Amino acid sequence: MKVIKIDKKEWTGGIDKSREKYLLFGPVKDKDVTNKEHYIFKKLAAGEFPVMEGVDTVLSPKSVIFPQTEKILKSSLDQSQPDHHIMKRVENDYSSRAVIGIRSFDAKALTLVNLNFDTKDYQDPYWCDAYKATTFVGLAVNKPSDVDFSTSMGSGPFGEEGLDVLLVDNGEEFLAKVITDKGKTFLDAAGFNKTADESAVKKIEDLKAQAEKTIADKAKVGTDNLKNKTVLDLYEAPFWDDIAFSCINCGTCTFVCPTCWCFDIQDETKGKSCTRFKNWDSCMFPLFTLHGSGHNPRGVKTQRVRQRFMHKLKYFLDKYDKGTMCVGCGRCVQSCPVNIDIREVCNIMNNYEPKK
Amino acid sequence: MDSLTQKIREIASNILKEGRVDMVIGFAKGTIPMTTKPYMARTPEQVENFIWDKNCTLNLANYITGRKEKIGIIAKGCDSRNIVNHIVENKISRDQLYIIGVPCSGMADKHxxxxxxxxxxxCTHRNPVIFDVMAAEPVEEQKIDDPxxxxxAVEAMDKDxxxxxxxxxxxxxxxxxxxRNACPLCYCPTCFVDESGPQWVGKGQNKTDIQxxxxxxxxHCAGRxxxxxxxxxxxxxxxxxxxFTRKLNKDSLELFGxxxxxxxxxxxxxxxFNPDDPNDFIK
Amino acid sequence: MANLFEHIGMEKERLQFSWISSAEAGKFTNVATEVANTIEALGPIDKFVKKTD
Structure with missing residues (x-):
């Protein structure tokens, strides 16, 4: 596999050059009016560069492909118009874009969401168009955070799934592993074309082994038995009430999650125009499954908490046989107000033996 | 081990053993640094999971809303005030509760x-205002010149x-x-933002809807x-x-003491209704 | 509520309260005129208005 060497002094120049052909997205520091700082993924304005120090963002970059609120259809309510009340697709910009500095686990997460939105029978046009238009330029994680357990979940700090390029920070330079043609096209557009020598591959492997060891040294999350458990045994297991006790049923875990794909459809009208939106929804909200009849099949919080973990760690695994629907980014562990830790829940599920 | 944690476990264990309560709600250690999680102990063995430190930042009154059991609850100053609110608002009755008061010297900033x-x-109410037993001697309350x-500072700004x-x-x-969900005051069965017929507020990321x-x-939290x-x-x-709520707290204090x-x-x-209520706003 | 209105930068005069009996037609017209005049003087509201595009 080809490795390109990028001198950090040439980085900003190359990024600027790539803007001629790509809309860029990346992590930037945001400061609110009370001076609280966060890193967020956003579209980069001219002159704005992604932070490449391996920062953790509260939210995942899924919003680049799947915005929290997305306008999808519109229609006119003006009966004098021939096409009144006919919903038409909103014209969105799907020109080439690149996400710079996305983590390996986030790129992997998007491939999992893709399984849901791009199937043989149905293709969500909004997702598919955005996903196809995007080049993913990943940044390997040299120093994994304390909550990173991606190696247990089929990804890893240097994982390549879903990425087009993987950048590895090597002091004065980035070593760019070219994974797809799409990735090569981006690097060409940025003018990054100095092939690294043989030692680069070895260097990347060393850094990778080091990063993976950092994660492995911490508690391991077991997923090996999940596949052989029966759904009903786990569903009816006695531990759900205890896990759910502290849950306040907010949407934090699902909104920070890179693989949560559920959405809700809302229509809004103003005057004679109507717009249909797609909004992120959360299985933690009671409204999520409320039927028109007033009946709610997941009316109490234990059922909702169980749904979240069962979907991620069991239903998805059974349906697609592509591992769990958790990539181990640790964002929900970090952000949950009541410290419900998916690593613990996963281990409990993985080790559960029903009483015969 | 910290003596306060020790004492909390001792009291919790006793009231469970004596059958005075069906459960005790407190805090357990979190899985990442500087976190705790609300925890319910139903057996004297489980009380060993209780801890008390500077990171017990949530309000446990949130976990007793509408419960029918007899509950032991660990309460710092603010939790105890929200327990009072709950009793006044008929969300729980006083006889259902066995309150283990914990004098609090303040929680740590999360960052x-x-x-x-x-x-x-x-805070000027660090000691629980209602309790059945105290886990330690009261602490001295802070004197704040200008709470x-x-x-x-915001009031002094111009409107723009x-x-x-x-x-x-x-x-x-x-x-x-x-x-909203962490707030013990927010216990409406259906919040106005979740109401769908009629729908009061748009549900997307529109800034006016968020505001x-x-x-x-x-x-909805005014005076509470x-x-x-x-x-x-x-x-x-x-x-x-x-x-937002701080402004309402200031108004409550100034207008109604x-x-x-x-x-x-x-x-x-x-x-x-009180005939002395301020009524300058009515023409 | 008017205080909270003012606190976030809205004009407090946009929210007015009055106690009028059904027998007080004169007071009703006076208050209505006064409210209308105050709001007109303030001009169109530019804050807290949902904009769609």
Whole structure:
């Protein structure tokens, strides 16, 4: 596999050059009016560069492909118009874009969401168009955070799934592993074309082994038995009430999650125009499954908490046989107000033996 | 082990053994540094999981709403005030509760463990106002010269500056509703933002809809908020949501001489009529 | 509520309260005119208005 060497002094120049052909997205520091700082993924304005120090963002970059609120259809309510009340697709910009500095686990997460939105029978046009238009330029994680357990979940700090390029920070330079043609096209557009020598591959492997060891040294999350458990045994297991006790049923875990794909459809009208939106929804909200009849099949919080973990760690695994629907980014562990830790829940599920 | 943690476990274990309560609600150690999780012990063995430290930032009164069992609950100053609110608002009865009071010297800021969190720095009710037993001797209450200096700073701004301040505060809100759900006051079966027939508020990331949620949620807390800070402890985006409720707390104090949750025999001011109520606003 | 209105930078005069009996027609017209005049003087509201595009 080809490795390109990028001198950090040439980085900003190359990024600027790539803007001629790509809309860029990346992590930037945001400061609110009370001076609280966060890193967020956003579209980069001219002159704005992604932070490449391996920062953790509260939210995942899924919003680049799947915005929290997305306008999808519109229609006119003006009966004098021939096409009144006919919903038409909103014209969105799907020109080439690149996400710079996305983590390996986030790129992997998007491939999992893709399984849901791009199937043989149905293709969500909004997702598919955005996903196809995007080049993913990943940044390997040299120093994994304390909550990173991606190696247990089929990804890893240097994982390549879903990425087009993987950048590895090597002091004065980035070593760019070219994974797809799409990735090569981006690097060409940025003018990054100095092939690294043989030692680069070895260097990347060393850094990778080091990063993976950092994660492995911490508690391991077991997923090996999940596949052989029966759904009903786990569903009816006695531990759900205890896990759910502290849950306040907010949407934090699902909104920070890179693989949560559920959405809700809302229509809004103003005057004679109507717009249909797609909004992120959360299985933690009671409204999520409320039927028109007033009946709610997941009316109490234990059922909702169980749904979240069962979907991620069991239903998805059974349906697609592509591992769990958790990539181990640790964002929900970090952000949950009541410290419900998916690593613990996963281990409990993985080790559960029903009483015969 | 910390003597307060020891004492809490001892009391909790005793009341479970004696059958005075069916469960005790407290805090257990979290899985990452500087966190705790609300925890319910049903057996004397489980009380060994209880801890007490500077990170018990949530409000446990949130976990007793509408419960039917006999409950032991560990309460710092603000939790106890919200328990009073719950009793006054008929969300639980006093006889159901066995309150283990914990004098509190303030919780740590979630990003700077060496500093007090904002609301604890201006707290004047560190000792529980209602309890069945205290886990330690009361601590000295803070004397705060100007508890509402932050609110006054906003009041001094001109109207456009105020508006851009509030717009700026809410620009990162993701509508996860953690602030609302962590709040012991927010127990409505269906919140106005979740109501779908009629739908009062748009559900997308429209800034006016987000502002409407925060503005009205705050107003629903008028005369009830104890400034416990659970909303900010819960917010994943670190939004200063107390900026709204603090103003209402200041108004409650100035207009009605009222601080919420101090006395189970008194109705909150917006719940009662008094001929002396300020009425300058009515023409 | 008017105070909270003012606190976020809205004009407090946009929210007015009055106690009028059904027998007080004169007071009703006076208050209505006064409210209308105050709001007109303030001009169109530019804050807290949902904009769609």
């Amino acid at each position: 700077n463990p060496d500093e007090l969190r904002d609301n604890c720095a201006t 509402f200096a932050d609110v006054k 500056a105020k508006w851009s301040y509030f717009e700026g505060l809410l620009q990162n809100c993701i509508r996860c509703y953690a602030c 409407t949620f925060h503005f009205l949620r705050a107003f 908020c104890t400034d416990c800070g659970a909303c900010e402890a819960a917010c994943p985006m670190d939004i200063h949501v107390r900026a 009222w601080e919420a949750g101090l006395d189970i025999t008194k109705r909150p001011p917006l719940d009662t």
